[in-house]
Amino acid sequence: MSETDDLYQALIMERARSPHHTGGLDPFDAEAEGDNPMCGDRVRIRISYDHGLIGDLRHETRGCAICVSSADLMGDAVIGKSGPEIDELAEAFDAMVIDGRVPDRSDFANLRALAGIHAYRSRHRCAILPWQALRAALGRTMEYQNG
Amino acid sequence: MSAAVKPVVFDVERIRSDFPILSELVHGKKLVFLDSAASAQKPRAVIDAMVRTMETRYANVHRGLHWMSERCSDDYENARDKVAAFLNVAREEIVFVRNATEGINLVAQTFGRASLKPGDAVVVSEMEHHANLVPWQMLRDQHGVELRIVKITGAGEIDWDDLERQFADGRVRLLAVTHMSNVLGTYTPVERLAKFAHDHGARILLDGAQAVVHRAVDLRAIDADFYVFSGHKLYGPTGIGVLYGKRALLDAMPPFLGGGDMIRSVTYESSTWAEPPYRFEAGTPAIVEAVGLGAAIDYVQAIGFESIAAHERSLTDHAMAVLAAIEGVETLGHAQDRGGVVAFTLDGVHAHDVATLLDKQGIAVRAGHHCAEPLTHRLGLDSTARASFGIYTTHAEIDSLAAGLRRVQQVFGR
């Protein structure tokens, strides 16, 4: 179906069908849920730390192919990174979703598969939801650490 | 009188040629518009009536002492006459509002606050649109009435045993239910429901947002106390809707919003209210839109609801059959009496992905909970896709939908 190659690429379909980073994580250091009541998409992210960096990330996602694959590709991209690095990555990802331009950085090797979403405005939030949940989880860890 | 216009033979191609938008391309493909339940497309007659008003007969209504204002007031009031005849009620019982949602809020905030006492109960069904649920939750929280939810059966019909139970303690004062579900397609047995409510000392409000588009509605025969619908689903413009209320009920209701047009006289200290329907039409109304709604009513009545209903029944039967033939498709709503709204799920594919992949083929369906989130969850789902039909929908378009769904399955490797 050539007309949808730009969005439903092989990598997206593959991760939607058999994600690499799903399931629970126990023990974990922080978790957060993101949901989109408009469509029922729901993502729960759990992370663990290893020397201040993300050691592991697991997601439980109930949603469309875009949401599931986005959560999973996010897992690839953030493991081994620090909080500030993830903030920066998330901003670059948001920008790509909005304007479709792929940043020239190695950690976008897989994330770039989602660049086609920019042409589907009503689906942007499907791709961004896992990142919002991750940032919420990171924020929560900061709270624990500060409090 | 438009009601006297003799129905012509139903010719869907001729009807389609009345709707300019249907010749538009989407993603380079012919538009297959299967989202009329969300909002219907507009025929040339509606567009022209609105343009004519703005070009030749426009001024504010009920205020000017000049020619333009008098003509425009006539057109606005003429639209009210058309709505009254359309529903078989008196013109004084027709209040223009923005949409069905505003009509229900108006009843909740006026009738609800003035005539219901804390401890009284309001009953709605499990298959209500948010428009007929949230206003009652708000009234409950503000005013201390109880809100009860009557169950639906597996087929998607009102559960009469549960209805009896909800009414058993004699505290129910209002039954507010849909006339046709926007998810399950169910038509509710409104005459029987009205009689049931009245026999139990309750009033009945019917949400006609979907039903009024597909079949003739005679509110005297139904004996409804309140009825609401939106112009934009009936091939008319946005921004105009209708609240019907029985004269005696409207007479007893306090105003909803205050301002110009709804008063009899005003001093710095206080005001007295105009008679219905004007008491409930504060401020400059949607004049051009009311004229558009009048034109839409003329348009559907000229086609005739008998042939509209027959066409849509045939479309619905066809859709249920072709969708049932696709492995992995599950349709929702199997009421005895159901209309041209078909929500469905596709095994292993989220409704969003279905909608996006269909859209790329030029096919517009809705995906989500269709503003009936509790119902979607009640059905054990997060979201569904929905195809809905109008007078311009063809059997070939439903075949396109079926072919489109098979392509979606290919993309998902199913």
Ligand SMILES: Cc1ncc(COP(=O)(O)O)c(C=O)c1O
């Ligand atoms: C059954 C039903 N009730 C109420 C509404 C609300 O209509 P509106 O948004 O025009 O007020 C809708 C439309 O979505 C509907 O389908």
